[in-house]
Amino acid sequence: MLSKEMKKKLLGFAREDIAGKDITTSLVTEKKCTAVIKLKEKAVVSGLQETQFLFQAFGVKTKVYAKNGREYNKGKILFKLNGSNKKILSAERTALNVLSRMSGIATAAKKAQRISGKTKIMLTRKTAPGLNEFDKKAAIEAGILPHRKNLNTAFLIKENHLKFNSISKLVKKAKAENRKNKNKVIEVEVKNLKEVKEAVKAEPDVIMLDNFSFQNAKKTIKEIRKKKKIKIELSGGIDFSNLKKYSSLDADFISLGFLTHSVKGINLTLLLL
Numbered sequence: 001m002l003s004k005e006m007k008k009k010l011l012g013f014a015r016e017d018i019a020g021k022d023i024t025t026s027l028v029t030e031k032k033c034t035a036v037i038k039l040k041e042k043a044v045v046s047g048l049q050e051t052q053f054l055f056q057a058f059g060v061k062t063k064v065y066a067k068n069g070r071e072y073n074k075g076k077i078l079f080k081l082n083g084s085n086k087k088i089l090s091a092e093r094t095a096l097n098v099l100s101r102m103s104g105i106a107t108a109a110k111k112a113q114r115i116s117g118k119t120k121i122m123l124t125r126k127t128a129p130g131l132n133e134f135d136k137k138a139a140i141e142a143g144i145l146p147h148r149k150n151l152n153t154a155f156l157i158k159e160n161h162l163k164f165n166s167i168s169k170l171v172k173k174a175k176a177e178n179r180k181n182k183n184k185v186i187e188v189e190v191k192n193l194k195e196v197k198e199a200v201k202a203e204p205d206v207i208m209l210d211n212f213s214f215q216n217a218k219k220t221i222k223e224i225r226k227k228k229k230i231k232i233e234l235s236g237g238i239d240f241s242n243l244k245k246y247s248s249l250d251a252d253f254i255s256l257g258f259l260t261h262s263v264k265g266i267n268l269t270l271l272l273l
Contacts, residue, residue, distance in 0.1 A: 002049055006133055010054055014094045022090045030086050033272055037079040037096070040267035044071045044110045045078060046138040047102030052079070054095040058087040068141040069106065078268075085272065092270050100265035101131070102138040107266060108259050109142035115240070116247040119254055122147040124235070126261040135260045147255055154185040157204075167195060171202035187233070196220055200228055208255075211236035214245060221250050 002010075037051070045066050052062045060083035066072060078099075081088055112121045122145040127135045136146035148154045155174040157167065165173075167188055174186045187206035188199040199207050200223075207230055209217050221232055233253040238246050246254060 002053060003133070006050070006137075007053060009130060009133075010050055010094075010098070011057060013098070014054060014057070014091060017094045018090055022086075025086050025089045028086060028089070030084055032083065033085045033088065035081040035088050035270055035272045036077050037081070037099070037268060037270050039072055039074055039076045039078065040269055041074050042071065043103050043266040044069065044106040044142055045099075045103050046106035046141045047099040047134070048078070050102065050134065051095045051099045054098070055079075055081060055083075055088070055091050058091040059083055060087050060091065069110075069143060071107075071110065081270075088270075088272070096268050096270060097265075098134065100268055101263060102134055102141075103266040103268075104263045105135055105138040105259055106142035108263065109139050109144045112240070112243060112256055112259065113142070113144050115243045116254060119247045119249075119251055120145055121259075122233070122253050122255040123259055124255050124257040124261075125150075126257040128260075135263075139259070145253070154187060155204075156187045156189065156208075158189045159191060159210075162195075167198045168202045171199075171204050174204075189235075193220065196224065200224055200230065203228060204230065206231045206233055206253075208233040208235050209251075214242075214249075217246070217251075218249055225250060 046068050048064055048066060048068050052064060055062050060081050063080040066076065066078045109121065123136065123139045124147055136149060139146045148156060157170045161170060171186060171188065178184060185206060186204040187208055188204045189208040189210050190196045190199050191210055207224060209220055212220060217234060224230055224232055231252040233255055234246055234251045235255040238254060238256060239258055
């Protein structure tokens with residue numbers, strides 16, 4: 001389901017790309033035609049609704065041959081398009097860019113979840129401005145957790161917050177806010193054993209071990225599990241090279257910034273028939 005805000009952004013992306021007039025396509029004789037969008041590599045697909053919306057906004061009829069969150073081989077036809085060649089060509093790059101990025105995130109996310117097994121993979125907020133909602137949707141379609149949608153979704157007390165107040169004070173304030181409003185998750189990012197001890201005593205919902213070495217994370221997780229039923233998140237310095245190793249620890253979540261800040265778009269092509 002596309003929100004009104006997502007639709008508005010998609011139309012904005014298209015307007016930005018056209019910039020008033022597609023001067024090259026304007027040279028072409030207008031004809032009704034058919035086109036297909038195909039995968040040029042194996043991928044988990046995401047962004048089908050967004051792509052369909054963009055082409056339909058240009059008056060192009062679409063037929064979808066895939067499902068979000070499913071993996072397909074190179075050569076798979078995802079869409080068949082019917083309409084004006086001018087409209088198809090003008091919408092092409094914006095639509096493919098969205099589909100490519102979202103499928104890239106979904107593909108990497110699915111791979112990460114397969115490697116991690118029972119430990120749930122999450123995104124971070126390390127995304128591109130304006131694309132956050134699309135990135136989160138791609139993650140969900142791939143079967144992982146989106147983490148915080150925005151700064152109003154959950155409390156996440158981090159290093160820079162602790163420059164002004166202690167962990168215990170900030171967790172206490174967050175719990176007070178939760179009593180006045182809807183309960184929101186309270187999470188604390190910790191850097192060392194001293195902060196871990198203070199966080200455990202404050203009893204947030206989640207403790208995030210940020211940039212902990214494997215051995216330090218292993219010891220720290222054992223200590224937290226002894227005392228409290230607090231969920232544990234691992235974050236920082238984890239990628240495909242060491243994900244399996246960190247997944248062997250008794251953590252609840254692993255958040256991976258590279259899924260969005262270093263996403264590799266999926267190679268797609270649109271062919272006029």
